[in-house]
Amino acid sequence: EDQVTQSPEALRLQEGESSSLNCSYTVSGLRGLFWYRQDPGKGPEFLFTLYSAGEEKEKERLKATLTKKESFLHITAPKPEDSATYLCAVIAGNMLTFGGGTRLMVKP
Amino acid sequence: DAGITQSPRYKITETGRQVTLMCHQTWSHSYMFWYRQDLGHGLRLIYYSAAADITDKGEVPDGYVVSRSKTENFPLTLESATRSQTSVYFCASSGGTGGAAQPQHFGDGTRLSIL
Numbered sequence: 001e002d003q004v005t006q007s008p009e010a011l012r013l014q015e016g017e018s019s020s021l022n023c024s025y026t027v028s029g030l031r032g033l034f035w036y037r038q039d040p041g042k043g044p045e046f047l048f049t050l051y052s053a054g055e056e057k058e059k060e061r062l063k064a065t066l067t068k069k070e071s072f073l074h075i076t077a078p079k080p081e082d083s084a085t086y087l088c089a090v091i092a093g094n095m096l097t098f099g100g101g102t103r104l105m106v107k108p
Numbered sequence: 109d110a111g112i113t114q115s116p117r118y119k120i121t122e123t124g125r126q127v128t129l130m131c132h133q134t135w136s137h138s139y140m141f142w143y144r145q146d147l148g149h150g151l152r153l154i155y156y157s158a159a160a161d162i163t164d165k166g167e168v169p170d171g172y173v174v175s176r177s178k179t180e181n182f183p184l185t186l187e188s189a190t191r192s193q194t195s196v197y198f199c200a201s202s203g204g205t206g207g208a209a210q211p212q213h214f215g216d217g218t219r220l221s222i223l
Contacts, residue, residue, distance in 0.1 A: 031209040043214030044151070045199050060174040088120070094158065094208035095166060096141070 004090055009060035013106050016077045021102045023088035024045050024070040028099040036087040038101070044087055065066050078106045111135075112151040114199050114215035121189055122223050129184045129197055129218045137203030141212060142174065143196040153199065156206070157182055167213075189222045196220070 003090055004025045030092040032051045036044035048057040050066035057064045061082065061091070063074040073086055083106045112133040121127050129168075130188040131140065153166030155174040162173050170183040171193060173185045182201075186193055196219050 001185075005135075034211060036214075041216070043216045046211040049211055072130060089151075091209055094156060094164070095153055096140070096208075096212060097167075098155075100150045 002090060002092055002097045004088060004099035006086075006088055007104050008102060009100065010103045011105070013075075013078055013104070015079055015106055015108050016075045018074070018078070019088055020075070021073040021104070022070060022097055023073070025088075025090045025099075026069075027090045027097070029092045029094045031091045031093075033066055034089045034091070034096070035062075036089065038085045038087055039095055043067070047064050047086075075104070078104075080106050080108050082106050112199060112201055112215040113217050114197075116156075116218060117216070118219050120221045120223065123189055125189050127186045127189055127220070128199075129186075129199075129220070131137070131184070131196055131199030131215060133180055133182075133183045133199075135199040135201060135203055135213075136144060136179060137201035139208050139210075139212075140176065141182045141200040141201045141202075142172070142182070142199065143198045144168065144193075145198060145217070146195050154184065154197075158206070191222050194220060194222045 010066045035047040038044045048064040049063045083100045086105045087101045089096045114191045115130045123188040141156040143151045157176045159164045200214045202212045204210040
């Protein structure tokens with residue numbers, strides 16, 4: 001059975017305090033890993049796709065990396081507007097399996 | 109505007125009633141998906157569709173029915189609603205040559221309460 005575990009469940013940062021979110025997975029036949037951002041009352045918003053170990057993607061203050069067993073979402077000098085729940089998901093076959101998410105709060 | 113829209117945004121109904129949640133996308137994506145999101149369980153796949161008239165079960169399909177007669181629409185029906193189906197329901201779609209391996213784009217959800 002495919003499993004995706006995200007840690008920590010919640011993270012509080014001061015504005016400008018860089019950190020990383022972890023997504024570890026066990027899956028047969030990984031086709032890709034996605035990172036999403038979800039704001040309260042909204043649907044998940046796509047951030048990145050990673051397809052193979054060693055791949056990295058960047059967007060503004062966010063950088064996603066992938067190894068054979070886990071992915072990291074690095075947040076550099078976060079701002080209050082980066083506060084959201086960050087979800088990772090793996091795709092095997094035609095189905096996406098989501099982790100439980102990390103709720104990030106950035107205080108000014 | 110192009111995108112994926114869900115209706116209604118909020119719905120309250122009673123146990124035993126039939127309720128249908130609507131999903132419409134304007135991208136002509138081949139794949140469409142229904143998820144439910146619950147505290148402690150995250151997002152779980154209910155059903156998905158690879159194309160019109162092709163549907164398949166996800167992780168939690170019991171108590172739900174789907175159909176897809178047109179590419180752009182993918183309604184989800186609860187034939188006899190139960191309290192355990194109280195949840196937030198999200199529809200998503202993906203397209204391109206990679207099919208389901210392409211990023212899925214989500215609607216803003218339907219919050220369903222069953223009394």
